[in-house]
Amino acid sequence: MSVLARVIATFLLLMLCVPARSEGLIATVAPGQIAVSSSYSGGTVVVFGAVEKNTLPSHPYDVAVIVTGPRQTVVTRRKGRIGGVWINQDSRTFHNVPSFLVVGATRPLNAIASADVLRRQGIGIKNALFDAGVTPDDNDPFLINFVNVRLQEGLFNERSGGVTFLSRTAFRAEIPLPDNVPVGDYEVNLKLLQQGEIVGETLSSFTVVKVGVEDFVVKAATNYSLIYGLAVMSMALFTGWLASIAFRRD
Amino acid sequence: MLIYLPIADLPINIFLLLAMGLAVGFVSGMFGVGGGFLMTPFLIFLGIAPGVAVATVASHITASSFSGALTYWRRRAVDVEMVFVLLLGGLLGTSSGVWLFTKLRAIGQLELLIGFSYLIMLSAVGGLMLIESIRAIVRVRQKKPSLLRRPGAHTWVHGLPLKMRFKRSTLYVSVIPVWGIGYFIGVVGAVMGIGGGFLLVPMLIYFLRMPTATVIGSAAVLTTATMALATVMHALTNHLVDAVLALVLMAGGVVGAQFGARSAQNMPAERLRLLLGLLILGVGFRFGYGLISRPDNLYSIRALGVDT
Secondary structure, eight states, X not given: OOHHHHHHHHHHHHHHHSOSSOOEEEEEEESSEEEEOTTOOOEEEEEEEEEEOSSXXXXXXXEEEEEEOOEEEEEEEXXXXXXXXXXXXXXXXXXXXXXXXXXXXXXXXXHHSOHHHHHHHTOSHHHHHSOTTOOOOTTOHHHHHHHHHHHHHTSEEEEEEEEEESXXXXXXXXXXXXXXXXXXXXXXXXXXXXXTEEEEEEEEEXXXXXXXXXXXXXXXXXXXXXXXXXXXXXXXXXXXXXXXXXXXXX | OEEEETTTTEEEEHHHHHXXXXXXXXXXXXXXXXXXXXXXXXXXXXXXXXXXXXXXXXXXXXXXXXXXXXXXXXXXXXXXXXXXXXXXXXXXXXXXXXXXXXXXHHTTOHHHHHHHHHHHHHHHHHHHHHHHHXXXXXXXXXXXXXXXXXXXXXXXGGGOSSEEEETTTTEEEEXXXXXXXXXXXHHHHHHXXXXXXXXXXXXXHHHHOOOHHHHHHHHHHHHHHHHHHHXXXXXXXTOOOOHHHHHHHHHHHHHHHHHHHHHHTTSOHXXXXXXXXXXXXXXXXXXXXXXXXXXXXXXXXXXXXXXX
Protein backbone atom coordinates (compact mmCIF):
# COMPACT_ATOMS: atom_id res chain seq x y z
CA MET A 1 0.00 0.00 0.00
CA SER A 2 1.38 3.34 -1.00
CA VAL A 3 1.85 6.19 1.42
CA LEU A 4 -0.76 8.24 -0.40
CA ALA A 5 -3.38 5.49 -0.07
CA ARG A 6 -2.65 5.23 3.64
CA VAL A 7 -3.10 8.99 4.11
CA ILE A 8 -6.37 8.93 2.20
CA ALA A 9 -7.61 5.99 4.28
CA THR A 10 -6.75 7.79 7.52
CA PHE A 11 -8.51 10.91 6.29
CA LEU A 12 -11.63 8.96 5.36
CA LEU A 13 -11.65 7.32 8.80
CA LEU A 14 -11.45 10.72 10.45
CA MET A 15 -14.32 11.92 8.29
CA LEU A 16 -16.49 9.10 9.67
CA CYS A 17 -15.65 9.83 13.29
CA VAL A 18 -15.94 13.60 13.40
CA PRO A 19 -19.32 15.15 12.63
CA ALA A 20 -19.29 17.01 9.34
CA ARG A 21 -20.12 20.24 11.10
CA SER A 22 -19.48 20.70 14.77
CA GLU A 23 -21.26 23.38 16.73
CA GLY A 24 -20.78 24.31 20.35
CA LEU A 25 -23.53 23.20 22.69
CA ILE A 26 -23.70 24.28 26.30
CA ALA A 27 -26.19 23.14 28.93
CA THR A 28 -26.91 23.36 32.62
CA VAL A 29 -29.07 21.11 34.77
CA ALA A 30 -31.16 22.39 37.64
CA PRO A 31 -31.27 21.30 40.36
CA GLY A 32 -27.92 19.51 40.40
CA GLN A 33 -29.02 17.38 43.33
CA ILE A 34 -32.41 15.84 44.01
CA ALA A 35 -33.03 15.13 47.69
CA VAL A 36 -35.40 12.24 48.41
CA SER A 37 -36.87 12.90 51.84
CA SER A 38 -39.79 11.32 53.70
CA SER A 39 -42.25 13.62 51.91
CA TYR A 40 -40.79 13.08 48.43
CA SER A 41 -43.45 12.34 45.83
CA GLY A 42 -41.69 12.95 42.54
CA GLY A 43 -40.04 15.97 40.97
CA THR A 44 -38.72 17.55 37.81
CA VAL A 45 -35.24 18.23 36.50
CA VAL A 46 -34.91 21.11 34.02
CA VAL A 47 -32.12 21.35 31.46
CA PHE A 48 -31.36 24.73 29.90
CA GLY A 49 -29.14 24.76 26.87
CA ALA A 50 -27.94 26.96 24.05
CA VAL A 51 -26.15 26.58 20.73
CA GLU A 52 -23.00 28.69 20.62
CA LYS A 53 -23.14 30.36 17.25
CA ASN A 54 -22.75 33.94 16.16
CA THR A 55 -24.74 33.68 12.97
CA LEU A 56 -28.30 32.47 12.68
CA PRO A 57 -28.64 28.79 11.79
CA SER A 58 -29.30 27.97 8.15
CA HIS A 59 -31.77 25.23 9.13
CA PRO A 60 -33.80 24.72 12.33
CA TYR A 61 -32.16 22.64 15.07
CA ASP A 62 -33.51 19.58 16.81
CA VAL A 63 -32.42 18.54 20.30
CA ALA A 64 -32.65 15.09 21.86
CA VAL A 65 -31.99 14.52 25.56
CA ILE A 66 -31.12 11.11 27.01
CA VAL A 67 -31.13 10.81 30.80
CA THR A 68 -29.70 7.59 32.24
CA GLY A 69 -29.70 6.56 35.90
CA PRO A 70 -27.20 4.28 37.65
CA ARG A 71 -26.61 1.04 35.76
CA GLN A 72 -27.61 -2.29 37.32
CA THR A 73 -27.97 -6.00 36.68
CA VAL A 74 -31.59 -7.04 36.34
CA VAL A 75 -33.26 -10.45 36.24
CA THR A 76 -36.46 -10.69 34.22
CA ARG A 77 -38.57 -13.72 35.08
CA ARG A 78 -41.50 -15.23 33.23
CA LYS A 79 -44.30 -17.15 34.92
CA GLY A 80 -45.65 -20.32 33.41
CA ARG A 81 -48.51 -22.55 34.45
CA ILE A 82 -47.58 -25.84 36.11
CA GLY A 83 -50.41 -27.98 37.42
CA GLY A 84 -52.78 -25.02 37.54
CA VAL A 85 -50.37 -22.84 39.51
CA TRP A 86 -48.46 -19.87 38.11
CA ILE A 87 -44.78 -20.30 38.83
CA ASN A 88 -41.67 -18.34 37.79
CA GLN A 89 -40.04 -20.54 35.17
CA ASP A 90 -37.66 -18.94 32.68
CA SER A 91 -35.47 -15.97 33.38
CA ARG A 92 -33.03 -13.75 31.54
CA THR A 93 -30.37 -11.56 33.13
CA PHE A 94 -29.46 -8.20 31.64
CA HIS A 95 -26.20 -6.63 32.71
CA ASN A 96 -25.33 -2.95 32.80
CA VAL A 97 -28.81 -1.63 32.01
CA PRO A 98 -29.90 1.80 33.29
CA SER A 99 -32.22 1.85 36.29
CA PHE A 100 -33.76 5.02 34.89
CA LEU A 101 -34.03 6.10 31.26
CA VAL A 102 -35.89 9.06 29.84
CA VAL A 103 -35.55 10.12 26.23
CA GLY A 104 -37.03 13.43 25.11
CA ALA A 105 -36.78 15.41 21.89
CA THR A 106 -38.14 18.47 20.16
CA ARG A 107 -40.14 16.32 17.72
CA PRO A 108 -41.02 12.63 17.34
CA LEU A 109 -37.76 10.69 17.13
CA ASN A 110 -38.38 9.30 13.65
CA ALA A 111 -38.84 12.87 12.39
CA ILE A 112 -35.52 14.22 13.64
CA ALA A 113 -33.17 11.58 12.22
CA SER A 114 -33.03 8.28 10.37
CA ALA A 115 -33.25 5.00 12.28
CA ASP A 116 -29.59 4.41 11.55
CA VAL A 117 -28.48 7.72 13.08
CA LEU A 118 -30.75 7.17 16.11
CA ARG A 119 -29.25 3.74 16.69
CA ARG A 120 -25.65 4.90 16.36
CA GLN A 121 -26.23 7.86 18.67
CA GLY A 122 -28.20 5.87 21.25
CA ILE A 123 -31.32 8.00 20.91
CA GLY A 124 -34.53 6.21 21.97
CA ILE A 125 -35.13 3.72 24.78
CA LYS A 126 -34.02 0.58 22.95
CA ASN A 127 -31.03 2.37 21.41
CA ALA A 128 -29.90 3.77 24.75
CA LEU A 129 -30.48 0.60 26.77
CA PHE A 130 -27.15 -1.01 26.26
CA ASP A 131 -23.67 0.36 25.94
CA ALA A 132 -22.60 0.99 22.38
CA GLY A 133 -21.73 -2.17 20.51
CA VAL A 134 -24.61 -4.35 21.70
CA THR A 135 -27.49 -4.67 19.30
CA PRO A 136 -30.58 -5.73 21.23
CA ASP A 137 -32.84 -8.32 19.68
CA ASP A 138 -36.14 -6.54 19.08
CA ASN A 139 -38.07 -9.82 19.24
CA ASP A 140 -36.69 -10.97 22.59
CA PRO A 141 -39.84 -11.25 24.77
CA PHE A 142 -37.79 -10.82 27.95
CA LEU A 143 -36.33 -7.55 26.69
CA ILE A 144 -39.71 -6.25 25.47
CA ASN A 145 -41.38 -7.05 28.78
CA PHE A 146 -38.50 -5.71 30.83
CA VAL A 147 -38.95 -2.37 29.03
CA ASN A 148 -42.74 -2.57 29.47
CA VAL A 149 -42.49 -3.11 33.22
CA ARG A 150 -40.09 -0.18 33.55
CA LEU A 151 -42.41 1.99 31.42
CA GLN A 152 -45.32 1.13 33.72
CA GLU A 153 -43.24 1.98 36.77
CA GLY A 154 -42.45 5.36 35.19
CA LEU A 155 -38.72 4.65 35.33
CA PHE A 156 -38.44 4.50 31.55
CA ASN A 157 -40.08 7.16 29.42
CA GLU A 158 -39.90 8.24 25.80
CA ARG A 159 -41.46 11.60 25.13
CA SER A 160 -41.66 13.21 21.71
CA GLY A 161 -42.20 16.54 23.43
CA GLY A 162 -40.24 17.51 26.50
CA VAL A 163 -37.70 19.69 24.72
CA THR A 164 -38.77 23.13 23.49
CA PHE A 165 -36.83 25.88 21.78
CA LEU A 166 -37.15 29.23 23.55
CA SER A 167 -35.42 31.07 20.69
CA ARG A 168 -33.60 29.97 17.52
CA THR A 169 -30.67 28.73 19.63
CA ALA A 170 -31.80 28.41 23.25
CA PHE A 171 -33.83 25.45 24.49
CA ARG A 172 -35.31 23.97 27.62
CA ALA A 173 -35.92 20.30 28.47
CA GLU A 174 -38.01 18.92 31.30
CA ILE A 175 -37.38 15.49 32.80
CA PRO A 176 -40.07 14.22 35.18
CA LEU A 177 -38.79 12.08 38.06
CA PRO A 178 -41.24 9.57 39.58
CA ASP A 179 -41.53 8.98 43.35
CA ASN A 180 -39.59 5.71 43.05
CA VAL A 181 -36.54 7.31 41.39
CA PRO A 182 -33.37 5.31 42.17
CA VAL A 183 -30.53 7.04 44.02
CA GLY A 184 -27.18 7.62 42.33
CA ASP A 185 -25.49 9.56 39.58
CA TYR A 186 -27.46 10.49 36.49
CA GLU A 187 -26.04 11.31 33.07
CA VAL A 188 -27.75 13.90 30.87
CA ASN A 189 -26.70 13.45 27.26
CA LEU A 190 -27.76 16.19 24.86
CA LYS A 191 -27.59 15.78 21.11
CA LEU A 192 -27.96 18.66 18.67
CA LEU A 193 -29.26 17.70 15.26
CA GLN A 194 -29.75 19.58 12.04
CA GLN A 195 -31.33 18.06 8.94
CA GLY A 196 -31.10 14.60 10.46
CA GLU A 197 -27.37 14.81 11.22
CA ILE A 198 -25.59 15.21 14.55
CA VAL A 199 -23.95 18.63 14.69
CA GLY A 200 -23.04 18.82 18.35
CA GLU A 201 -23.38 17.16 21.71
CA THR A 202 -22.66 17.75 25.35
CA LEU A 203 -22.78 15.83 28.60
CA SER A 204 -24.11 17.01 31.93
CA SER A 205 -25.18 15.31 35.14
CA PHE A 206 -27.15 15.41 38.36
CA THR A 207 -27.41 13.19 41.41
CA VAL A 208 -30.29 11.75 43.39
CA VAL A 209 -29.60 11.27 47.10
CA LYS A 210 -31.67 10.17 50.04
CA VAL A 211 -31.59 12.65 52.90
CA GLY A 212 -32.66 12.77 56.52
CA VAL A 213 -34.22 9.71 58.12
CA GLU A 214 -34.35 7.83 54.79
CA ASP A 215 -30.64 8.21 54.19
CA PHE A 216 -29.86 7.25 57.78
CA VAL A 217 -32.08 4.16 57.71
CA VAL A 218 -30.82 2.87 54.35
CA LYS A 219 -27.16 3.37 55.28
CA ALA A 220 -27.66 1.75 58.68
CA ALA A 221 -29.54 -1.21 57.19
CA THR A 222 -26.88 -1.93 54.57
CA ASN A 223 -23.63 -0.96 56.32
CA TYR A 224 -24.36 -1.77 59.95
CA SER A 225 -26.97 -4.48 59.53
CA LEU A 226 -26.33 -6.24 62.83
CA ILE A 227 -26.59 -3.04 64.90
CA TYR A 228 -29.59 -2.00 62.80
CA GLY A 229 -31.32 -5.34 63.40
CA LEU A 230 -30.63 -5.18 67.13
CA ALA A 231 -31.89 -1.57 67.22
CA VAL A 232 -35.17 -2.49 65.49
CA MET A 233 -35.57 -5.44 67.84
CA SER A 234 -34.96 -3.20 70.89
CA MET A 235 -37.44 -0.67 69.53
CA ALA A 236 -40.03 -3.46 69.23
CA LEU A 237 -39.38 -4.71 72.77
CA PHE A 238 -39.56 -1.17 74.10
CA THR A 239 -42.87 -0.51 72.32
CA GLY A 240 -44.28 -3.75 73.69
CA TRP A 241 -43.11 -2.92 77.20
CA LEU A 242 -44.56 0.60 76.96
CA ALA A 243 -47.93 -0.79 75.84
CA SER A 244 -48.02 -3.30 78.69
CA ILE A 245 -47.35 -0.48 81.19
CA ALA A 246 -49.69 2.07 79.63
CA PHE A 247 -52.66 -0.27 79.41
CA ARG A 248 -52.05 -2.13 82.64
CA ARG A 249 -55.31 -3.06 84.26
CA ASP A 250 -54.28 -4.70 87.48
CA MET B 1 -50.04 12.48 54.22
CA LEU B 2 -47.48 10.40 52.36
CA ILE B 3 -44.50 8.94 54.17
CA TYR B 4 -41.55 7.49 52.28
CA LEU B 5 -40.59 4.01 53.43
CA PRO B 6 -36.80 3.81 53.03
CA ILE B 7 -36.32 0.06 52.65
CA ALA B 8 -39.61 -0.78 50.94
CA ASP B 9 -38.64 2.14 48.68
CA LEU B 10 -42.06 3.61 48.11
CA PRO B 11 -44.25 6.38 49.51
CA ILE B 12 -47.39 5.30 51.32
CA ASN B 13 -50.14 7.08 53.24
CA ILE B 14 -49.20 7.11 56.91
CA PHE B 15 -52.86 7.13 58.04
CA LEU B 16 -53.56 4.04 55.95
CA LEU B 17 -50.68 2.25 57.69
CA LEU B 18 -51.81 3.41 61.14
CA ALA B 19 -55.37 2.28 60.40
CA MET B 20 -54.07 -1.11 59.28
CA GLY B 21 -52.01 -1.39 62.44
CA LEU B 22 -55.09 -0.53 64.51
CA ALA B 23 -57.34 -2.98 62.65
CA VAL B 24 -54.89 -5.87 62.82
CA GLY B 25 -54.10 -4.97 66.44
CA PHE B 26 -57.83 -5.02 67.20
CA VAL B 27 -58.16 -8.51 65.70
CA SER B 28 -55.05 -9.75 67.51
CA GLY B 29 -56.27 -8.39 70.83
CA MET B 30 -59.72 -9.84 70.28
CA PHE B 31 -58.50 -13.36 69.51
CA GLY B 32 -55.26 -13.37 71.50
CA VAL B 33 -53.07 -13.92 68.42
CA GLY B 34 -50.16 -11.88 67.03
CA GLY B 35 -51.93 -10.88 63.86
CA GLY B 36 -48.97 -11.54 61.55
CA PHE B 37 -51.12 -13.75 59.33
CA LEU B 38 -53.23 -10.66 58.52
CA MET B 39 -50.52 -7.99 58.56
CA THR B 40 -48.10 -9.67 56.14
CA PRO B 41 -50.79 -10.30 53.46
CA PHE B 42 -52.15 -6.74 53.88
CA LEU B 43 -48.70 -5.29 53.24
CA ILE B 44 -48.19 -7.55 50.22
CA PHE B 45 -51.59 -6.55 48.78
CA LEU B 46 -50.59 -2.88 49.32
CA GLY B 47 -47.67 -3.39 46.95
CA ILE B 48 -44.84 -3.84 49.43
CA ALA B 49 -42.39 -6.54 48.32
CA PRO B 50 -43.16 -9.88 50.08
CA GLY B 51 -39.61 -10.05 51.42
CA VAL B 52 -39.87 -6.63 53.06
CA ALA B 53 -43.35 -7.46 54.40
CA VAL B 54 -42.25 -10.74 56.02
CA ALA B 55 -39.06 -9.28 57.52
CA THR B 56 -40.72 -6.11 58.85
CA VAL B 57 -43.76 -7.86 60.33
CA ALA B 58 -41.34 -9.98 62.41
CA SER B 59 -40.44 -6.83 64.38
CA HIS B 60 -44.11 -5.81 64.62
CA ILE B 61 -44.97 -9.20 66.17
CA THR B 62 -42.02 -8.89 68.55
CA ALA B 63 -43.66 -5.76 69.97
CA SER B 64 -47.21 -7.13 70.23
CA SER B 65 -46.21 -10.51 71.65
CA PHE B 66 -43.78 -8.94 74.14
CA SER B 67 -46.57 -6.74 75.46
CA GLY B 68 -48.74 -9.85 75.88
CA ALA B 69 -45.88 -11.87 77.37
CA LEU B 70 -45.27 -9.25 80.07
CA THR B 71 -48.95 -9.26 81.04
CA TYR B 72 -48.99 -13.06 81.37
CA TRP B 73 -45.65 -13.00 83.21
CA ARG B 74 -47.15 -10.73 85.89
CA ARG B 75 -50.02 -13.19 86.27
CA ARG B 76 -47.45 -16.03 86.62
CA ALA B 77 -49.03 -17.76 83.63
CA VAL B 78 -45.73 -18.65 81.91
CA ASP B 79 -44.07 -22.08 82.09
CA VAL B 80 -40.40 -21.04 81.99
CA GLU B 81 -39.01 -24.58 81.58
CA MET B 82 -41.40 -25.32 78.72
CA VAL B 83 -40.45 -22.04 77.01
CA PHE B 84 -36.75 -22.86 77.39
CA VAL B 85 -37.08 -26.29 75.77
CA LEU B 86 -39.33 -24.90 73.02
CA LEU B 87 -36.74 -22.18 72.38
CA LEU B 88 -33.97 -24.72 71.72
CA GLY B 89 -36.00 -25.89 68.74
CA GLY B 90 -37.45 -22.47 67.97
CA LEU B 91 -34.19 -20.56 67.54
CA LEU B 92 -32.77 -23.32 65.31
CA GLY B 93 -36.04 -23.25 63.35
CA THR B 94 -35.85 -19.48 62.89
CA SER B 95 -32.30 -19.77 61.55
CA SER B 96 -33.37 -22.50 59.11
CA GLY B 97 -36.37 -20.40 58.07
CA VAL B 98 -34.29 -17.30 57.32
CA TRP B 99 -31.79 -19.47 55.39
CA LEU B 100 -34.60 -21.01 53.32
CA PHE B 101 -36.05 -17.54 52.75
CA THR B 102 -32.70 -16.22 51.43
CA LYS B 103 -32.15 -19.22 49.11
CA LEU B 104 -35.63 -19.10 47.60
CA ARG B 105 -35.43 -15.35 47.13
CA ALA B 106 -32.23 -15.80 45.13
CA ILE B 107 -33.88 -18.25 42.70
CA GLY B 108 -37.10 -16.23 42.44
CA GLN B 109 -39.42 -18.71 44.15
CA LEU B 110 -39.96 -16.90 47.47
CA GLU B 111 -43.43 -15.62 46.57
CA LEU B 112 -44.48 -19.12 45.53
CA LEU B 113 -43.37 -20.55 48.90
CA ILE B 114 -45.12 -17.76 50.82
CA GLY B 115 -48.32 -18.22 48.79
CA PHE B 116 -48.33 -22.00 49.24
CA SER B 117 -47.50 -21.84 52.96
CA TYR B 118 -50.34 -19.40 53.56
CA LEU B 119 -52.80 -21.45 51.52
CA ILE B 120 -52.02 -24.73 53.27
CA MET B 121 -51.56 -23.50 56.85
CA LEU B 122 -54.45 -21.07 56.91
CA SER B 123 -56.96 -23.32 55.13
CA ALA B 124 -56.13 -26.23 57.42
CA VAL B 125 -56.20 -24.26 60.68
CA GLY B 126 -59.15 -22.07 59.64
CA GLY B 127 -61.14 -25.10 58.45
CA LEU B 128 -60.54 -27.07 61.65
CA MET B 129 -61.40 -24.07 63.78
CA LEU B 130 -64.60 -23.49 61.83
CA ILE B 131 -65.77 -27.11 62.17
CA GLU B 132 -64.89 -27.25 65.85
CA SER B 133 -66.64 -23.97 66.70
CA ILE B 134 -69.79 -24.85 64.72
CA ARG B 135 -70.00 -28.13 66.65
CA ALA B 136 -69.58 -26.22 69.91
CA ILE B 137 -72.29 -23.72 68.95
CA VAL B 138 -74.66 -26.57 68.01
CA ARG B 139 -73.99 -28.23 71.35
CA VAL B 140 -74.79 -25.00 73.18
CA ARG B 141 -78.03 -24.61 71.18
CA GLN B 142 -79.08 -28.18 72.00
CA LYS B 143 -78.22 -27.52 75.63
CA LYS B 144 -75.87 -30.52 75.71
CA PRO B 145 -72.94 -30.30 78.08
CA SER B 146 -69.70 -29.34 76.37
CA LEU B 147 -67.24 -32.16 75.78
CA LEU B 148 -64.85 -32.34 78.66
CA ARG B 149 -61.21 -32.33 77.68
CA ARG B 150 -59.29 -34.97 79.57
CA PRO B 151 -55.99 -33.38 80.55
CA GLY B 152 -54.59 -36.71 81.64
CA ALA B 153 -55.32 -38.51 78.40
CA HIS B 154 -52.22 -39.89 76.68
CA THR B 155 -51.42 -39.96 73.00
CA TRP B 156 -48.55 -41.61 71.09
CA VAL B 157 -46.54 -38.48 71.86
CA HIS B 158 -46.40 -39.47 75.49
CA GLY B 159 -44.68 -42.74 74.67
CA LEU B 160 -41.49 -41.06 73.39
CA PRO B 161 -38.22 -41.20 75.35
CA LEU B 162 -36.21 -38.31 76.94
CA LYS B 163 -39.00 -37.38 79.31
CA MET B 164 -38.87 -34.24 81.38
CA ARG B 165 -41.05 -32.83 84.12
CA PHE B 166 -42.66 -29.40 83.60
CA LYS B 167 -43.89 -28.34 87.04
CA ARG B 168 -45.85 -25.21 86.17
CA SER B 169 -47.84 -27.07 83.52
CA THR B 170 -48.04 -30.28 85.56
CA LEU B 171 -46.73 -32.24 82.60
CA TYR B 172 -44.31 -35.16 82.19
CA VAL B 173 -43.51 -35.48 78.51
CA SER B 174 -40.65 -36.21 76.14
CA VAL B 175 -38.64 -33.18 74.99
CA ILE B 176 -38.58 -34.49 71.37
CA PRO B 177 -42.09 -33.29 70.43
CA VAL B 178 -41.44 -30.03 72.29
CA TRP B 179 -38.30 -29.41 70.22
CA GLY B 180 -40.20 -30.43 67.10
CA ILE B 181 -43.03 -27.97 67.73
CA GLY B 182 -40.54 -25.19 68.54
CA TYR B 183 -38.56 -25.90 65.37
CA PHE B 184 -41.67 -25.98 63.19
CA ILE B 185 -42.96 -22.66 64.57
CA GLY B 186 -39.52 -21.09 64.08
CA VAL B 187 -39.31 -22.10 60.40
CA VAL B 188 -42.90 -21.16 59.60
CA GLY B 189 -42.61 -17.81 61.40
CA ALA B 190 -39.46 -16.75 59.56
CA VAL B 191 -40.76 -17.78 56.13
CA MET B 192 -44.36 -16.56 56.43
CA GLY B 193 -43.88 -13.46 58.55
CA ILE B 194 -46.18 -14.67 61.30
CA GLY B 195 -45.66 -15.25 65.00
CA GLY B 196 -47.41 -18.58 64.71
CA GLY B 197 -49.52 -18.18 67.84
CA PHE B 198 -52.61 -19.53 66.08
CA LEU B 199 -50.61 -22.68 65.21
CA LEU B 200 -48.59 -22.96 68.40
CA VAL B 201 -51.42 -22.78 70.95
CA PRO B 202 -53.51 -25.63 69.40
CA MET B 203 -50.37 -27.75 68.93
CA LEU B 204 -49.34 -27.36 72.56
CA ILE B 205 -52.86 -28.21 73.72
CA TYR B 206 -53.53 -31.16 71.41
CA PHE B 207 -50.08 -32.80 71.27
CA LEU B 208 -48.72 -32.09 74.73
CA ARG B 209 -51.99 -31.63 76.61
CA MET B 210 -50.63 -28.42 78.07
CA PRO B 211 -53.17 -26.74 80.39
CA THR B 212 -54.87 -23.55 79.17
CA ALA B 213 -53.61 -21.67 82.23
CA THR B 214 -50.01 -21.62 80.97
CA VAL B 215 -50.32 -22.22 77.23
CA ILE B 216 -51.06 -18.68 75.97
CA GLY B 217 -48.50 -16.96 78.18
CA SER B 218 -45.79 -19.48 77.25
CA ALA B 219 -46.65 -19.13 73.56
CA ALA B 220 -46.34 -15.33 73.84
CA VAL B 221 -42.87 -15.61 75.40
CA LEU B 222 -41.71 -18.09 72.74
CA THR B 223 -43.07 -15.91 69.94
CA THR B 224 -41.27 -12.86 71.35
CA ALA B 225 -37.97 -14.71 71.29
CA THR B 226 -38.29 -16.30 67.84
CA MET B 227 -39.57 -13.11 66.23
CA ALA B 228 -36.86 -10.98 67.87
CA LEU B 229 -34.27 -13.37 66.42
CA ALA B 230 -36.05 -13.36 63.04
CA THR B 231 -35.91 -9.53 63.01
CA VAL B 232 -32.16 -9.47 63.61
CA MET B 233 -31.46 -12.29 61.12
CA HIS B 234 -33.63 -10.81 58.37
CA ALA B 235 -31.84 -7.48 58.90
CA LEU B 236 -28.45 -9.20 58.80
CA THR B 237 -28.90 -11.47 55.77
CA ASN B 238 -31.40 -9.75 53.50
CA HIS B 239 -31.40 -6.09 54.65
CA LEU B 240 -35.18 -6.06 54.27
CA VAL B 241 -36.39 -4.79 57.66
CA ASP B 242 -37.96 -1.35 57.23
CA ALA B 243 -37.62 0.52 60.55
CA VAL B 244 -40.02 3.32 59.58
CA LEU B 245 -42.73 0.90 58.46
CA ALA B 246 -42.17 -1.21 61.59
CA LEU B 247 -42.56 1.77 63.91
CA VAL B 248 -45.84 2.94 62.34
CA LEU B 249 -47.30 -0.59 62.41
CA MET B 250 -46.24 -1.14 66.02
CA ALA B 251 -47.78 2.12 67.18
CA GLY B 252 -51.14 1.25 65.61
CA GLY B 253 -50.92 -2.41 66.61
CA VAL B 254 -50.40 -2.07 70.36
CA VAL B 255 -53.23 0.46 70.70
CA GLY B 256 -55.65 -1.58 68.57
CA ALA B 257 -54.89 -4.70 70.62
CA GLN B 258 -56.21 -3.04 73.79
CA PHE B 259 -59.57 -2.21 72.19
CA GLY B 260 -59.77 -5.69 70.68
CA ALA B 261 -59.16 -7.37 74.02
CA ARG B 262 -61.91 -5.29 75.65
CA SER B 263 -64.54 -5.97 72.99
CA ALA B 264 -63.80 -9.71 73.12
CA GLN B 265 -64.83 -9.92 76.77
CA ASN B 266 -68.54 -9.68 75.91
CA MET B 267 -68.51 -12.39 73.28
CA PRO B 268 -68.93 -16.18 73.77
CA ALA B 269 -65.70 -18.11 73.16
CA GLU B 270 -67.08 -20.43 70.48
CA ARG B 271 -68.42 -17.49 68.46
CA LEU B 272 -64.99 -15.83 68.70
CA ARG B 273 -63.39 -19.01 67.38
CA LEU B 274 -65.94 -19.17 64.56
CA LEU B 275 -65.10 -15.60 63.50
CA LEU B 276 -61.36 -16.21 63.74
CA GLY B 277 -61.73 -19.43 61.75
CA LEU B 278 -63.62 -17.61 58.99
CA LEU B 279 -61.01 -14.85 58.92
CA ILE B 280 -58.08 -17.29 58.67
CA LEU B 281 -59.87 -19.32 56.01
CA GLY B 282 -60.60 -16.17 54.01
CA VAL B 283 -56.95 -15.09 53.95
CA GLY B 284 -55.89 -18.63 53.00
CA PHE B 285 -58.33 -18.72 50.07
CA ARG B 286 -57.16 -15.30 48.92
CA PHE B 287 -53.63 -16.69 48.60
CA GLY B 288 -54.96 -19.76 46.82
CA TYR B 289 -56.73 -17.53 44.33
CA GLY B 290 -53.49 -15.60 43.82
CA LEU B 291 -51.68 -18.83 42.92
CA ILE B 292 -54.19 -20.11 40.34
CA SER B 293 -55.45 -16.89 38.74
CA ARG B 294 -53.54 -15.66 35.72
CA PRO B 295 -51.28 -12.77 36.78
CA ASP B 296 -51.77 -9.38 35.09
CA ASN B 297 -48.22 -9.53 33.88
CA LEU B 298 -46.41 -12.83 33.45
CA TYR B 299 -43.09 -11.00 33.63
CA SER B 300 -41.51 -9.61 36.75
CA ILE B 301 -38.15 -7.99 37.21
CA ARG B 302 -35.73 -7.68 40.08
CA ALA B 303 -32.55 -5.63 40.25
CA LEU B 304 -29.63 -7.61 41.62
CA GLY B 305 -27.48 -4.62 42.46
CA VAL B 306 -25.86 -1.53 41.07
CA ASP B 307 -23.11 -1.97 38.48
CA THR B 308 -20.12 0.27 38.70
